[in-house]
Amino acid sequence: MSATARASTKSVVSDRARAENRLGQRLVLPAVIVMLVVTAWPMIQALYLSLFRYRLTTPDDRELVWFSNYVTVLTDSLFWRDTWNTVLIMVVTVAVELVIGFAFAMVMHRIVFARGAIRTSILIPYGIITVVSAFAWQFAFSLNNGFVNAWFSWLPWIESDTNWFGSHWPAMFAIMVSEIWKTTPFMALLLLAGLSQVSEDMIEAAKVDGATWWQRLWKVILPNMRAAIMVAVLFRALDAFRIFDNIFVMTRGAQDTESSSFLTYRQVIEQMQLGLGSALSVLLFLTVLLLAWLIVRLFKVDLAQARGEG
Amino acid sequence: MAARAGEARTKVGTWIGFVLILVWCLLPVVWILSLSFKGPDETAAGSPQFLPKNWTIQNYKDILDNPDFLDALRNSFGIAAISTVLSVIFATLAAYAIARLEFKGKRLVLSLALAIAMFPVVSLVGPLFDMWRTFGLFNTWPGLIIPYMSFTLPLAIWTLSAFFREIPWEMEQAAQVDGATSWQAFRKVIVPLAAPGVFTAAILTFFFAWNEFVLAISLTSTTSSRTVPAQMSYFVGPDPFNPPYGQLATASVVVTVPIIIIVLLFQRKIVAGLTSGAVKG
DSSP states (O other), rough: OOHHHHHHHHHHHHHHHHHHHHHHHHHHHHHHHHHHHHHHHHHHHHHHHTTTEEETTTTEEEEEEHHHHHHHHHOOOHHHHHHHHHHHHHHHHHHHHHHHHHHHHHHHOOOOOOHHHHHHHHHHHHSSOHHHHHHHHHHHTTTTTTTTHHHHSSSSEEEEEEESSHHHHHHHHHHHHHHHHHEEEHHHHHHHHHHSSSSSHHHHHHHTTOOOOIIIIIIIIIIHHEEEEEEEHHHHHHHHHHHHHHHHHHTTTTGGGHHHHHHHIIIIIIHHHHHHHHHHHHHHHHHHHHHHHHHHHHHHHOOOHTTTTO | OOHHHHHHHHHHHHHHHHHHHHHHHHHHHHHHHHHHTTOHHHHHHHOOOSOOOOOOHHHHHHTTOHHHHHHHHHHHHHHHHHHHHHHHHHHHHHHHHHHHOOOTTTHHHHHHHHHTTTTGGGGGHHHHHHHHHHHHHSSHHHHHHHHHHHHHHHHHHHHHHHHHSSSSSSSHHHEEEEOOOOOHHHIIIIHHHHHHHHHHHHHHHHHHHOOOOOHHHHSSOTTTTTOOHHHHTOOOOTTTTTTOOOHHHHHHHHHHHHHHHHHHHHHHHHHHHTTTTOOOO
């Protein structure tokens, strides 16, 4: 009797589990399809097209050329210059944002008044359109109509007629300022979330043991927010690596300020070089994968765990 | 004594930090606002001072008479709203399953979402351009809505599944004990409880679609589907070395107004949404 009861419970449980499994898969299916339709399928398409000489203006000239597009790209100094620009922008902006963002997070964590006001003002750069930020900063740095030259002319390297978009480094500087302004709030909010996870008791205990502010920061606070720092760096680094809007608006790639994304865009949309452009797309995708892997390895944190997924 | 001095120092430091954050965040916004009140004569002659010499609302009159800008504004609103609604519906279903149900492939779905969140959008521009022309989706609203859904789903799924884990599930079980099916329990009990999370995901999705630029300039060709960021990059006056500062600043102010309204009303929710699931908790 007990054997039959057990058997029937077991079948009920597994029926339930099976139904749950089916329902779960059905519920995620639409989202998975939408995500794949616009990413996986075009990526396969890009892999395929990258093996062809294919220009939309001369579609009949399409010809299978195997890896010659990749050879063309990888031996072109333009590709390497743009990759260098992109990596430079990524490293500098993320490093600066990490410092400013952490300072912001500290202030927001300690502050006891006007929390709503500070939250509102920090969310404005986050929510603002990147193109608008690019225009705002382009005009701020403008030779005729910008306030930057007038306000900062006391600095030895800024004159009232400094042309920020006239040479490489000042133009890169302006682009990075816009990028940093727009995305620091995101960094600050992620770091703030990490900061609020650090136990106050532990900091207090370190204080009692005579640790200085600097020691508390490096030995207690930062190690305990490693997961939050990694998530912030990972997301921001990969986002900075796709930088496009700021460059498009502020310089259109003039003064050698082009990024990898901009180069890909120019090949595909302006020159209609679908074959060569697809090779660039594939390379860009692989670089992003490599970067993500490197960052995750660097911090030695299980990403799913860091995001709260067991 | 020393402790009190330290406290006072922290307090002063916090105040300075507060002011610095406010200046940092708002200065460019005030700048663009000030620029929008400078007349075309003033910017053409060159006007490096921060505030206008002569305040004028001519730019606002001009921009609201500009049919291209109004079309772009309509496209932006329509495309962002539709992408938001669809994306949030799909994400809600998926996040419920992820937070609540045991099924095969859960980790795979989460990894896929994460991978797509980091995807370099521009590498899709070529193949999508080609595909959309074949399917007749080039330069149409659905041509932008579909990719916007794909790119906002990851964020929406992560945010929502984090919210859903906080929901008291006993209530669902109670409903099931009372004879409701899983589906009824989901619809009648969980949806109302989950509404704040869904709302937050909707705001973040809307911000993305409102902001998006790469696809907007690549997959459109006329004002019938071009959104505001794309349209703004085409605002070039007669003189390429002297862009229409006032017009661009005014357009910027107009498209920033909805963002500021949303931020003012829902700042607490947005912060919760952005940071939920970012750390263990």
